[in-house]
Amino acid sequence: RQQSTFTDHDLARFVHRHTDDAEQFGEAMSAVRTSPELVALxxxxxxxxxxxxxxxxxTEARLERTAGDLADRRGHGVSPAARMNALAAGER
Incomplete structure (x- = not known):
């Protein structure tokens, strides 16, 4: 939840905080490492x-698609006149 990527050390720290003893730690680490949700980068x-x-x-793929869609849009641009009016108002 806090990082988009992580290392074995990060995994071990997280599992250690959420387990009670060495046996439970080992079982949890094994389950995490073999999870189909884990992707090696x-x-x-x-x-x-x-x-x-x-x-x-x-999530990152959705963000990338959305950014591309927004970049392709031209309907929400600011006209030169509106930009000049906003800049002039800011200077006052």
Whole structure:
């Protein structure tokens, strides 16, 4: 919920905070690592394996599509006259 990508270390810290003992930690880490929701992204600049979730990838894809759609729109532009009026009002 706090990061779009994370490392094994980040996963271990999260699981550790939410488990009671070593056995439960091991089971939870195994479940997380084998989850179909976990997506391996490869190594970062420091050589650490990075991961994300399918949900985050879908969210980022939606954001990218929406940004592209907004960039293609020309109907909400500001006319030169309106821009000049706004700038003049700001200077007053």
């Amino acid at each position: 490869g190594q970062d600049g420091r050589g650490r394996d990075r991961y994300t979730t399918r949900e985050m990838l879908a």
